[in-house]
Amino acid sequence: MEILRYAVFRFFTMLATLLVVSALVFFIMNLPPGDYLSNLIAELRSTGQDSGVAKVEFLRQEYSLDQPLWKQYLIWIGFWPGPHGFSGIIHGDFGWSFEYDKPVSEIVGSALWLTVLVNLAAVLFVYVVALPLGVLAAVRSKTWVDYTSALIGYLGLATPNFLLALMLFYYGHKYFNLPIGGLMAPEFEGEPMSAAKVKSVLVHLIIPTFVIGTAGAAAMMQRLRANLLDELSKPYVETAKAKGVPPIRSVLKYPLRVAFNPFVADIGNLLPSLISGSVLVSVVLGLQTIGPALLTALKSQDQFLAGFILLFVAGLTLIGTMISDVLLALLDPRIRYGGRKR
Amino acid sequence: MTDLPQGRYVDDAPYDPNADREALERPDLDAPNWLLIWRKFRRHRLGLISGIFLAFSYLMLPFWGFVAPYTPNERNADHLYGPPQMVRLFHDGKLIGPFIYPMTAEADLENFRWIYTSDYENPAKLEFFCTRGRYNFLGFIPTQRHLFCAPEGATVFLWGADRLGRDVFSRILYGAQLSLTVGLIGITVSFLLGISIGGIAGYFGGGVDWFVQRVIEVLRSIPELPLWLALSAAVPSHWSPVAVFFIISIILGLLDWPGLARAVRSKFLALREEEFVRAAEMMGAKPSRIIRKHLLPNFSSHLIASAMLSIPAMILGETALSFLGLGLRAPAVSWGVMLNDAQNLASIEIYPWTAIPMLPVIFVVLAFNFLGDAMRDSLDPYSHH
Numbered sequence: 221m222e223i224l225r226y227a228v229f230r231f232f233t234m235l236a237t238l239l240v241v242s243a244l245v246f247f248i249m250n251l252p253p254g255d256y257l258s259n260l261i262a263e264l265r266s267t268g269q270d271s272g273v274a275k276v277e278f279l280r281q282e283y284s285l286d287q288p289l290w291k292q293y294l295i296w297i298g299f300w301p302g303p304h305g306f307s308g309i310i311h312g313d314f315g316w317s318f319e320y321d322k323p324v325s326e327i328v329g330s331a332l333w334l335t336v337l338v339n340l341a342a343v344l345f346v347y348v349v350a351l352p353l354g355v356l357a358a359v360r361s362k363t364w365v366d367y368t369s370a371l372i373g374y375l376g377l378a379t380p381n382f383l384l385a386l387m388l389f390y391y392g393h394k395y396f397n398l399p400i401g402g403l404m405a406p407e408f409e410g411e412p413m414s415a416a417k418v419k420s421v422l423v424h425l426i427i428p429t430f431v432i433g434t435a436g437a438a439a440m441m442q443r444l445r446a447n448l449l450d451e452l453s454k455p456y457v458e459t460a461k462a463k464g465v466p467p468i469r470s471v472l473k474y475p476l477r478v479a480f481n482p483f484v485a486d487i488g489n490l491l492p493s494l495i496s497g498s499v500l501v502s503v504v505l506g507l508q509t510i511g512p513a514l515l516t517a518l519k520s521q522d523q524f525l526a527g528f529i530l531l532f533v534a535g536l537t538l539i540g541t542m543i544s545d546v547l548l549a550l551l552d553p554r555i556r557y558g559g560r561k562r
Numbered sequence: 563m564t565d566l567p568q569g570r571y572v573d574d575a576p577y578d579p580n581a582d583r584e585a586l587e588r589p590d591l592d593a594p595n596w597l598l599i600w601r602k603f604r605r606h607r608l609g610l611i612s613g614i615f616l617a618f619s620y621l622m623l624p625f626w627g628f629v630a631p632y633t634p635n636e637r638n639a640d641h642l643y644g645p646p647q648m649v650r651l652f653h654d655g656k657l658i659g660p661f662i663y664p665m666t667a668e669a670d671l672e673n674f675r676w677i678y679t680s681d682y683e684n685p686a687k688l689e690f691f692c693t694r695g696r697y698n699f700l701g702f703i704p705t706q707r708h709l710f711c712a713p714e715g716a717t718v719f720l721w722g723a724d725r726l727g728r729d730v731f732s733r734i735l736y737g738a739q740l741s742l743t744v745g746l747i748g749i750t751v752s753f754l755l756g757i758s759i760g761g762i763a764g765y766f767g768g769g770v771d772w773f774v775q776r777v778i779e780v781l782r783s784i785p786e787l788p789l790w791l792a793l794s795a796a797v798p799s800h801w802s803p804v805a806v807f808f809i810i811s812i813i814l815g816l817l818d819w820p821g822l823a824r825a826v827r828s829k830f831l832a833l834r835e836e837e838f839v840r841a842a843e844m845m846g847a848k849p850s851r852i853i854r855k856h857l858l859p860n861f862s863s864h865l866i867a868s869a870m871l872s873i874p875a876m877i878l879g880e881t882a883l884s885f886l887g888l889g890l891r892a893p894a895v896s897w898g899v900m901l902n903d904a905q906n907l908a909s910i911e912i913y914p915w916t917a918i919p920m921l922p923v924i925f926v927v928l929a930f931n932f933l934g935d936a937m938r939d940s941l942d943p944y945s946h947h
Contacts (some may be wrong), residue, residue: 237779237780240780241780241783244780248789248796249792251793252795374931377927377928378924378927378928378931379920380882382885383920386907389907489782492782492783492785493785495788496788499787499788499791500787500886515888518792519795519888530789530792533788
């Protein structure tokens with residue numbers, strides 16, 4: 221029951237954080253002078269198309285851009301009635317994209333799931349790679365295994381994501397015949413799910429996952445290695461060795477479990493950087509996630525589209541962090557009780 | 563020494579109990595703090611080399627204009643996408659000093675690209691201390707003197723030329739000036755914010771601390787890059803390149819401080835309870851003095867190490883922003899701006915040298931990481947590993 225209460229508590233703090241983040245996002249979206257519609261009006265005026273101005277003015281009222289900023293925010297979130305009653309993000313109305321002349325939900329619809337998919341794949345990749353390599357590097361510390369993994373890790377950390385993406389892309393295509401661009405073969409786009417489509421998506425995921433995950437995996441691996449090394453030098457491990465516990469068991473039984481804790485806790489740091497990476501890599505590789513949409517929306521000041529995407533990305537991080545916190549509390553009772561007293 | 567039977571020895575000098583009492587327990591630790599740190603740092607060879615490399619890169623920044631054979635935006639219409647040229651010493655088995663073989667371009671109308679052929683008959687000797695494009699030495703002395711340049715009618719593209727026929731080598735040198743300083747300005751902003759906010763939270767505690775901690779949590783939970791993108795998209799397009807440069811560095815620093823503030827805060831919370839702080843308080847020192855004189859020096863070295871580790875993130879951030887077209891803009895030259903040209907697969911396949919600017923990025927980021935790691939290890943000279 222304790223854990224359930226903690227989960228509920230964590231859920232509400234997440235909601236509160238999300239609310240603050242939404243205000244921040246809205247503020248940033250309104251930082252640039254002017255907005256999409258006023259730019260459009262200026263453009264229409266200067267080219268003498270006064271008839272269009274009336275339509276844009278209508279849009280301005282329709283989307284409450286003529287209201288004061290704080291009211292605009294409340295309407296956007298859905299705490300204040302707009303011209304057509306309550307209809308904000310909490311009611312499932314994500315706003316209107318002026319650039320595409322479509323509702324935001326229609327533009328980002330399928331991209332949202334693909335974004336979640338890409339990031340899940342990256343998180344999985346990080347764990348699958350970092351866990352064995354980190355353990356190996358610690359157990360065989362100061363041997364070539366350790367040095368090679370450290371070297372690869374450092375290179376992954378230092379190479380700009382987008383370049384790594386381009387390089388792997390080129391060589392992956394040249395030598396392994398991996399597909400170029402997108403998240404699925406073009407003929408599957410808009411098709412219903414099928415085994416062939418799933419396979420196509422999986423093959424297309426290889427390079428993006430690798431690129432997005434490498435830096436995170438490197439950092440994670442180093443941390444696991446350091447923690448495990450600390451643990452392995454403790455007397456109880458020596459005692460175990462002296463008593464004849466087999467080497468694998470003497471690492472897995474206790475030291476790894478203790479060293480594992482920060483591994484889970486770290487997901488809060490890992491997720492923001494992974495999602496940052498996925499946005500960048502999506503733009504470079506032309507993945508159908510929300511990354512490219514965010515970039516065009518930001519460049520053309522399409523504020524509702526950009527605002528929603530930013531909010532979604534932040535929300536994704538917050539939810540991920542929340543899940544990891546609850547998992548951590550399940551794993552380690554000290555955190556559950558320690559967290560209260562602070 | 564006096565020899566005793568059974569191979570034992572006794573020192574002849576009279577025994578002085580005082581000297582024995584005053585003798586240091588660990589004579590190797592009897593040195594000023596900085597010397598101890600240096601002794602330990604010296605043992606990290608990789609960190610030492612990185613430190614020298616970085617010091618060299620930063621100290622040379624004002625002089626790159628002299629070393630570069632071309633000015634950053636000098637176009638060479640006859641050598642679009644010119645391949646790298648090698649500086650050679652021997653022509654026909656004879657030593658004739660550094661020279662290059664001039665290239666001529668021919669249009670390949672089938673594949674729409676330029677084919678370059680080197681003229682192996684007429685070596686063109688490099689000129690030294692020659693006059694070419696005008697630039698400002700040290701940033702304010704206008705001059706035309708370059709360390710080396712190609713003779714008339716030839717070109718010297720050590721690392722090739724880009725889409726407008728600009729020398730990649732010279733542009734990388736000029737690009738270093740912006741790409742390397744972005745991190746410094748960013749870290750200054752981040753430091754000022756992190757230390758003051760983290761210090762206030764840690765020193766005063768209570769409600770202030772609670773509020774600051776929530777702000778840190780919120781900021782740390784948002785992915786950096788999208789936020790960087792959003793903030794840089796808000797920079798008006800009519801600003802001058804210099805203004806854009808400063809605002810971008812500040813943006814990079816604005817999102818970096820929470821990590822630092824958190825570290826400062828936890829150190830403050832621990833140190834605040836120490837006796838020397840209470841003593842200073844009782845003697846009537848003001849909070850700002852206690853923070854500056856008694857608390858900060860206690861972990862300033864730790865802060866420097868963590869700064870070393872966050873500068874590379876900013877350098878990579880600038881590269882990413884400029885690469886996406888939202889960071890620095892031409893005519894400003896930075897490594898990210900240059901990589902913007904290498905954005906498509908075609909240029910990596912046909913003109914791989916346009917991606918060369920990634921090498922300095924990788925080297926600098928690696929160097930900062932190694933240096934930071936070495937410093938973090940050696941900052942506590944009394945610990946043993």
